[in-house]
Amino acid sequence: MNLAHLTLEQTPPLSVPFRFFLTAPFFGILASLLILYEGLPLLNHRWSLEVLALTHLVTLGLISMVMMGAMLQLLPVLAGALIPRPRLVSTFLHLFQTLGSLSLSLGFFIHHKKIIFLGMLLLGLGFLIFLGLIGYCLIKRGKANSPIVIAMRFALLSLGFTVSLGLGLGTLFSHDVALPLPYTLTHLHLTWGLAGWVGLLIIGVAYQVVPMFQITPHYSPKLTRWFVPSLFLSLIVWSVCYFLSYFSFLPHFIPQILSSLLALGFGLFASVTLYLQSHRLRRLPDVTLNYWRVGMGGLLLAISLWIGGLVWSPLTSYSNYDLLLGSVLIGGGILPIIQGMLYKIIPFLVWLHLQHCQLKASTPIKLIQLPHMKQIIPDKQAYYQFWMYLVGISLFGGTLLGLSSLIEVAGTILMLSFLFLGYNLYRALWLYLSVRHQIIGQVIPSGQS
Amino acid sequence: MTKEIILDVSQLEPCEPLQRVLEALAQLSPGEYLRVLHRMEPYPLYPILNQQGYIWQTQPGQQTPLEIFIWPAHDKEIEEMIKNDDVSSL
Numbered sequence: 001m002n003l004a005h006l007t008l009e010q011t012p013p014l015s016v017p018f019r020f021f022l023t024a025p026f027f028g029i030l031a032s033l034l035i036l037y038e039g040l041p042l043l044n045h046r047w048s049l050e051v052l053a054l055t056h057l058v059t060l061g062l063i064s065m066v067m068m069g070a071m072l073q074l075l076p077v078l079a080g081a082l083i084p085r086p087r088l089v090s091t092f093l094h095l096f097q098t099l100g101s102l103s104l105s106l107g108f109f110i111h112h113k114k115i116i117f118l119g120m121l122l123l124g125l126g127f128l129i130f131l132g133l134i135g136y137c138l139i140k141r142g143k144a145n146s147p148i149v150i151a152m153r154f155a156l157l158s159l160g161f162t163v164s165l166g167l168g169l170g171t172l173f174s175h176d177v178a179l180p181l182p183y184t185l186t187h188l189h190l191t192w193g194l195a196g197w198v199g200l201l202i203i204g205v206a207y208q209v210v211p212m213f214q215i216t217p218h219y220s221p222k223l224t225r226w227f228v229p230s231l232f233l234s235l236i237v238w239s240v241c242y243f244l245s246y247f248s249f250l251p252h253f254i255p256q257i258l259s260s261l262l263a264l265g266f267g268l269f270a271s272v273t274l275y276l277q278s279h280r281l282r283r284l285p286d287v288t289l290n291y292w293r294v295g296m297g298g299l300l301l302a303i304s305l306w307i308g309g310l311v312w313s314p315l316t317s318y319s320n321y322d323l324l325l326g327s328v329l330i331g332g333g334i335l336p337i338i339q340g341m342l343y344k345i346i347p348f349l350v351w352l353h354l355q356h357c358q359l360k361a362s363t364p365i366k367l368i369q370l371p372h373m374k375q376i377i378p379d380k381q382a383y384y385q386f387w388m389y390l391v392g393i394s395l396f397g398g399t400l401l402g403l404s405s406l407i408e409v410a411g412t413i414l415m416l417s418f419l420f421l422g423y424n425l426y427r428a429l430w431l432y433l434s435v436r437h438q439i440i441g442q443v444i445p446s447g448q449s
Numbered sequence: 450m451t452k453e454i455i456l457d458v459s460q461l462e463p464c465e466p467l468q469r470v471l472e473a474l475a476q477l478s479p480g481e482y483l484r485v486l487h488r489m490e491p492y493p494l495y496p497i498l499n500q501q502g503y504i505w506q507t508q509p510g511q512q513t514p515l516e517i518f519i520w521p522a523h524d525k526e527i528e529e530m531i532k533n534d535d536v537s538s539l
Binding site for chain 1: 459460461462463464465467468489493496497500
């Protein structure tokens with residue numbers, strides 16, 4: 001994949017992806033506040049409503065929020081699929097996603113079924129619009145069949161399964177089906193969400209951003225051609241076998257073997273990415289690279305824990321095994337990758353839009369010196385935030401391994417890291433607005449503006 | 450007398466290549482042209498070159514995947530030389 005299609009004309013208005021990107025840190029802060037408020041009781045049970053509130057704050061409000069913004073940004077430039085009325089569409093999607101994630105998590109937190117239902121309704125509406133619109137654009141308008149576009153299609157299908165299962169589970173819950181909810185549906189929901197929607201899209205985006213921004217060799221075309229479709233197919237086969245084994249039509253070890261193969265597939269992706277990063281052409285320190293390396297390490301650790309639990313059952317009998325596995329995967333794998341991407345995509349988009357603004361506004365002779373990417377979010381600040389997050393998430397992992405007294409410290413440091421992330425991202429927006437004002441001011445004398 | 454200025458941006462991450470090219474163009478003297486060594490096609494650069502009064506030609510490179518020749522639109526001598534593929538090989 002290359003930058004060939006990333007043209008100035010096709011890129012949507014900056015406000016389209018930015019509203020999603022800039023909202024995400026608030027959900028990180030809310031999730032940290034929940035950890036702080038609940039303290040140790042939060043870790044008592046993997047299926048408690050408070051844990052569901054925490055996971056949905058992170059997966060919907062933070063991870064899916066960023067991924068929706070990224071898809072709205074990437075679809076027109078990489079697939080040539082222009083989204084109709086992008087500002088209006090993104091306003092509604094953002095509103096549904098924000099209010100829906102807040103309502104659902106609040107409903108779980110205060111055990112209020114009507115608020116959970118409201119959250120489901122808002123999220124369902126938002127996802128329905130998102131799936132319909134993006135699906136239409138990818139099928140009808142998308143011209144490119146590049147690996148990233150193929151990954152987007154499969155990720156979107158996975159999102160469809162995840163949302164359907166989530167709405168089904170929510171309906172069961174609102175009809176007083178006793179907790180824990182049917183494990184089969186819950187496991188399908190979270191596997192399709194994390195491995196399908198999040199995992200496949202991350203792989204697709206990695207094909208684009210790792211070689212482009214980290215100056216590594218490209219992923220092998222042999223790998224990119226079949227990898228995401230194979231993982232998607234494995235997910236389908238695993239789901240069918242898992243369902244059949246639940247009704248004892250198949251022995252349990254068959255879906256377990258399939259899930260191990262699926263996990264090894266993601267392990268292959270993480271290993272190849274780490275290998276490419278070790279062969280990067282320009283060996284300069286880069287916070288995105290650090291975040292990606294931590295993310296790939298977290299992914300490999302989560303895979304080891306998962307497979308370890310399958311082959312050595314005493315591991316799963318450890319009281320915090322499920323929570324530890326989820327925290328390593330989400331907090332140690334996915335969130336670092338998401339934050340690393342934000343640190344690259346946001347400065348790049350700011351610069352790209354300023355360039356576009358200058359191109360439209362300036363006379364042929366006069367060009368303003370635009371800030372470069374390292375000035376838009378300074379390395380030093382990004383590194384402070386990176387280390388803060390790393391310490392916070394490690395301490396949270398420590399609490400799950402028995403150092404329970406650390407939970408308040410972990411929650412506080414995580415909250416500060418998301419505050420810092422928000423500060424870094426809003427600073428980039430402020431810089432964009434001030435330079436844009438400067439460019440426009442050059443064209444329109446102040447008396448006429 | 451024409452002179453070639455070589456600029457290797459093949460190991461720089463976006464947006465540095467574009468900025469380096471614009472800086473190098475600002476320092477071109479009459480009779481000089483730019484030969485940019487790049488690893489991907491710099492689409493965002495082209496409209497800026499158009500606006501700034503430059504012409505470009507992109508072709509596969511020897512050391513890097515792509516080479517982009519850039520010269521002032523009024524310099525017909527350079528244009529003829531590049532269009533006739535009369536530039537020194539790297």
